[in-house]
Amino acid sequence: MADAPAQGSKTPGQPTIAYVASPEGSTGKSIIALGLLQLLAARSARVGVFRPIARSTREPDYVLELLLEHATADIDYHEAIGVTYEQVHADPDAALAEIVSRFHEVIDRCDSIVVVGSDYTDIHNPSELAFNGRIAVNLGARVVLALSGYERSDADIVQLAKMCAGQIQEQHAHLAAVVVNRSAPGRLEEIDKALQVLDVPAWSLPDEPVLTAPTMAELLDAVGGELYSGDPDLLQREALSVMVGGMTAEHILERLREAMVVIVPGDRSDVLLALVNAHEAEGFPSLAGIIMNGGIEPHAAIGRLIRGLQPRLPILATSMGTFDTAHAAASTRGRMLAGSQRKVHTALALTERYIPAEELLSRLEVPVTEVVTPQMFEYQLIHQARSDRKRIVLPEGSDDRILRAAGRVLQRQIADLTILGDESAVRNRAAELGVDIRDARIISPKESDDLDWFAEVYVELRKHKGMTLERARETMTNISYYATMMVHLGLADGMVSGAAHTTAHTIRPSFEIIKTVPGVSTVSSIFLMCLVDRVLAYGDCAVVPDPTADQLADIALSSAATAARFGIEPRVAMLSYSTGDSGSGADVDKVRKATALARERDPKLAIEGPIQYDAAIEPSVAASKLPDSDVAGRATVFIFPDLNTGNNTYKAVQRSAGAIAIGPVLQGLRKPVNDLSRGALVEDIVNTVAITAIQAQTPANESEAAR
Incomplete structure (x- = not known):
């Protein structure tokens, strides 16, 4: 068939079509596609996804499933697929015609669409990128080229980028930008500077180990094992490294690292108990799990002891030998699936931080729409909160949803956080959940140096009610009162609570301490x-x-x-x-x-x-x-x-x-305090934190006075 001519400027009203292509596998193309999908969803009401060549005919395309979860256009899985690799091999021209036909069956339902190129899961073919270029030009798409910078020098990256750009342009496709993923974190500025020789904008993203790390659930499948003990929910935690525990317990303990999985035979009772206790002990890393290999279960007495300890740490059991277990664990690459929330939000945070949104969107010629969808509004909330980051206090540090939400808020730089609770317990639980809250401040009200100060202020505020210093000190150990006083005294800009407490528990302290805006008597x-x-x-x-x-x-x-x-x-x-x-x-x-x-x-x-x-x-x-x-x-x-x-x-x-x-x-209220539903999802909490931060950007009395 005759290929379409090269594409020029977009016609007004024409959908924006972005084609993410790569010259090889393992470039992290799905990361770039996910970030691009979010950017387009912030500007377009109906954003779709299309996969010209299916990743596999034997199992669902997990990349497509992931992206469809974040798309807003009404396109189902089967509509979003063009052809198989077999069809491309049998007759490339006929396959291309089929791709174009199927694409045009869905494009009318989209204002923007992200097309995700082939994954090189078939026999590697040096002409595969050129074929992706042919697809792109026939779809009228602008290409975002995804490259891998992993273990490549600056010169190698630039040479690869030039070669790939040449192949795309030979097909008369329009190259909009280049993104170099999996780059050395300490060399991003050098790589970006080297890429300036290209004719199009280019940016680099750092290599982030969690994006390729397998979860304990994926390792469970890889070793053909079963869960011997532990919290099933923690099987979703990523294992960042693997160690074979073939030495004495004390030497193993010296080598433990955060989110490590340790392989040990089931009859090594000393090592098993040492690992279980180290995971719980302060001063030791939080492990991802243990894999007991060799098909040997612990001695019955040791088994009773482990069950009595009720460890949350996942312990897997497999019949594989040490070598096979280690090989399977070390070679398992983690997938970013639709339910991989940590990976998804890590990927979004990377693209938000390192890719200038407006510059990329201008290269894709995305028009501004007056329609506001939920996805667009959520993006605007997060963008506005990030523009002037505020300090938000979360009193309910013992709730897993709060910790997961805190990890997302910090990762996406929506707000700076203070979490109330016992610092050791909060940080240990966050680590078990695979949540990074290193940048959060953790305060235990009962042990706070500010407790006496807070009590004195509260006595002054409530002296007309006969408040005494002793009662005030006890009141200030309550997490809602302590957090509200932080907001009142300017130690935090806003508070979000209510995931585990009633509305009255959350807002009653606000009536007593923060009070209402002048001229407004009603909260x-x-x-x-x-x-x-x-x-x-x-x-x-x-x-x-x-x-x-x-x-x-x-x-x-x-x-x-x-x-x-x-x-x-x-x-x-x-x-x-x-x-x-x-x-x-x-x-x-x-x-x-x-x-x-x-x-x-x-x-x-x-x-x-x-x-x-x-x-x-x-x-x-x-x-x-x-x-x-x-x-x-x-x-x-x-x-x-x-x-x-x-x-x-x-x-x-x-x-x-x-x-x-x-x-x-x-x-x-004079300062922002917001109440959560006790059934709040993690996404609800993140949005409420963003809303509270935005409220803090313009104090309520100024906002009311401006009206």
Whole structure:
């Protein structure tokens, strides 16, 4: 078939097509594709994935499964695959035609699409990159070339980049950028400088061992073993190194490293017990696991002792001999699967840190859209929080979800963190979970040097209630009170809690210590409701059960200020069961009075009420009910008349419309404190930390005063 001509500038409205290609296997192409997918999802509503040549016909393509988890376009696994290697070998031209045909079946459903080139899993063919170039030009794609810098000199990297660029350009494909993955961490600046001789932008990413490290679950499969004892959840931890324990226990203990897996015969009772205890002991590294080889289980008495100790450390048992076990463990390469959260967030953190987003997107000519999807909004939250990093305190250091979220927050540089809890216990548990919280500050309130100071401040704040120093000191050992006092005294900029405690436990200290913004007497909340194409604010759905007219006015003004802080232009709808002057009654009159009070306090605010939900959100209904309103049909902030209505409505929209509800975001306090749902997922906690950091960037009193 005749190949398509070289591609020039994109036509307005044409989808952005980015093709990630490499000249060999093990370049970490999926890392670059994942980062690119996230960048595009921040700018495009519907981002898809396409795989021209399937990685394998014998098992699912795990790279494609991973990327589809992060895509936002409506494309399923089978639609996202072009052809097999067998089809390419049998008839390259026919395979190319099939790829183009299948691609065009899905491209109309995408605003942007990431095409991931072949993986060299078949017999290595030096013309494979050229064939990827042919595919790229026929799809109208711009190529991002992925290279490996592993154990290569600067000169070798540049020579490889030039050769590959030549092959791509010979096919008339458009090369947009070069990314050199797996580069020596200490030589990134030198590599980037050497790459400046290329005609396109080029960046290097450091080699990150965790991305290629196998998990204990993958090692379990590799050695054909079974879990002898330990916490099954810890099988997802990555093993960063392997050691054969063929020496005495004391010499093995000297050689232990963080996240190491140790291979030892099951009859070496002394070594097994030493390793189990070393993993728990302070001053020793946290191990990834133990593999007992040789098909020999520990002596019955030792087995009872191990079971009695109830070690969380995974201990695997295999019938393989020492050599075969060591070979299998050392040669197993970890995969970045859809569920590999640590690997995924490590990869995203690398691309965010080392690849300039705007420069790469400009090379791909990605248009800005007015649509705001949940993925776009989440990216904007994290980007805004990172732009002026704040200090957030997390009181619930004993909760695994908090630790996992803390690792992601620190890794992606969203905020600086203080975690409350026993430092040894918190750090040991984080290490067991494979979470890096080295940059977090850990404080035990009961052992804090600031405890007496905090107690004295609390006595001064609560002396009108008869507070004594002794009672204040005891109160300050409570994690919520201690964390709130940190925020009050400027030792932290905000607090996030509630994963393991009630809302009252989280926010009661705020009423006593932080208090409300001047001019606002009501602490309330909003949920940020991320719909398919926009983000709305719903308030109050979590705090005030039956607000008065004055409280409703407070809620409206606070909600408008909060919405504006998150990039939502506030057009406030004061909801009721009637619109305009059509109804009467105590409930409608309350909303009408609240609307008047809010207008009086902020004449510039776009606000309408009383108004029904359909008239507030649907232009056609608004045209008949309130044709002259600037808010009707265009509302972005919805104020509910009571908690019953608000809470049920946000949950109904969340479930029936598939909306993502972020919140509750507390408002009205002088400094940010936010409450988590006790069912909060790790992603919810990360988003709430980002929201709290953004709130801290503009103090609430300044935000209210600006309105």
